[in-house]
Amino acid sequence: MRRLPVRLRRAGLPYLLLLPALLLELLVHLVPMVIGVTMSFKELTHLFLGNWGAAPWKALGNYRISVDVNAPVGAALLHSFWVTCVFSVLAVGLCWLLGTAAAVFLQEDFRGRGLLRAVFLTPYALPVYAAVITWAFMFQRDNGLVNHVLHDQLRLTDGRPFWLLGDNSFYALLVVAVWKTWPFAFLVVMAALQNIPRDLYEAAALDGAGRLRQLRRITLPSLRPVNQVLVLVLFLWTFNDFNTPYVLFGKAAPEAADLLSVHIYQASFATWNFGTGSAMSVLLLLFLLVVTAAYLLATSRGRKHADG
């Protein structure tokens, strides 16, 4: 047997070691994605489930239905898209604000700090279904805790408002989503804060910088790289969140809180129209890819400026 040249063997080794991971990656991620994209070009309904290779090729038909904003399907999808955009921006903003504020305040050493940290993290540790269904009961109009406090105790509202129906459902969803996600922001920012050298603050204090100035000049700039990732991850999670709206509203979300993931589920998968559902999912994927790329491009360019 002829031995391979040493150089080639060296060069090949990393690939060889990567091979199992690569195969698994293909199997676990890429293949389902390819199948999903293929499905989006087919008229895949329950009639062809048993043998979906035989489903008729529909080319761009599913996409045309999804983006035709003058027809009911496309119009509903567009509405759902705007709702999701507004919801994501608000939810991510609030999560980040709450998380950062809590982390900065808990940076000081005081009695009960550990306990507070643990309490703040509970929403993140609870199982999603249990937590959200509890919120669903709290938001009930007649017997819910929220109306009991707002209406019966504080008398802030005239009548008992609905929280799970109509326009208020948007705020109900926002509250639950922020409640559920902000501990993650808190956790990440808290960890990042530990890495800022104490000397910086001491030096700043010697120079006469107040708390606010320290926050603006030291804390926030040091958090920048962490925030860049944090905001992106929060955005992707919120934009794609299925569990929260599904548990809160069931199969049919009210129009004001009709998030994309549930909308796609309801418009296609719940009605066994898998081709259209796949097309909508691919559109969602493309949008998120564009946003992510644009975001990374914009933020890393900004950082180079700041560094240079």
Added chain:
Amino acid sequence: MRILRAATVSATVTALAAMASGCGGGTGPGGGGSNDSPRTLTYWASNQGPDVEADKKVLGPELKKFERQTGIKVKLEVIPWPDLLNRILAATTSGQGPDVLNIGNTWSASLQATGALLPWDKGAFDKIGGRDRFVAPALGATGAAGKDPAAVPLYSLTYALYYNKQMFKDAGISRPPTTWDELVAAGKRVSKDGKWGLGAEGGQLANNIHQAFVLGKQHGADFFDAAGKPSFTSDGAVAAVKQYVDFMAKDKIIAPGNAEYGQNQSLRDFATGRTAMVLWQAAATTFAADGMKPTDWGVVPVPVPSGTPGSGRQTNSMLAGINIAVFKNTHNLNGAQKFVKFMTGDAEQKLLNKTYGSIPPVRAAQQDPAFDRQDTRVLRETLTRSAAPLPQVADEAQFETSVGTAIKDLFADAAAGKPVTTGSVKARLAKAEQQMAQ
């Protein structure tokens, strides 16, 4: 370089293999069942009891009985409701599934269209004692008209009107309503001081459909025409949906809060004396769990226009229930049919339906005194006399989602005090119909 190429090739091959198995899988679409493994069966049971463990306790001894009779070992898997349809669809896609399975009877036509279930032609029915052993309405919910049924009825359920005896007495109502006018009148007498006449689950799409379907029948309207095309906006269909929503909007006998109910809160309201009536299927065990004694409530057939339930316009319940089906790719066809015969036999029908609080779709088994109590008698008589299956069309799931949502939205309008008119009902139903056309 060679290693790199080998890596690329093997990766591609793996991917292709995975794709091929993903879309083909099992035996081909043309292949029926076989008898490759005659000693075992896999059975997917739906969750009928309070939890999965309870079902295993009920079914376990029966499966042992079957094993003693036939020598076939049955591997049981009890599947919770939210997962059942997804599991069946996954099994259909891959071709790898159980031998025998339970399906919700409203899915019959849809699953029939996938071709995943073995059709029950005359020969197959003869092996389990013939079609005539089953009551006709139950057979109506086993697949599209004019095709061999995709499944066999196993447990049946119908709707009844449950009422709170004490609340009726306090309001001076001497006898329970038999017509809708009487129901509205009774409801108005009860509805005051925080108490309400009727309970509803406005956020439960399937329940909305069941009520609208029955009222549609009473208005002489079907939600699908003879060709299976949706016709949601006919005068009868609009009137039916409006009548149901008007219990809240116009008659004001349903509490506005019920518009958002979706987790059976209306049953709890009934059990705790907040509402006097509720339209439900076999609710006895739920009431007991909420602390209501069986002597506190009464049960009568759901009202009809004439006061006497029957067929056609006097229909007063959708036919709910579970069917048992044989998966087309079974490896034990004979055993599967024997098992269906066992499960639909008189003895098992009596025992299982008694345990689960349902009514046997098998005539002979209905003679058992357990199906002649105050509640089961009403359910049994409704089943044989005045129940009708939901439309047996392949698009049933879409119907449930689109029209169920339309009714949910109308309830939301009513609860918010917005007017519910014939025009607004028609507009919502027209939108639902457009969604079906996608």
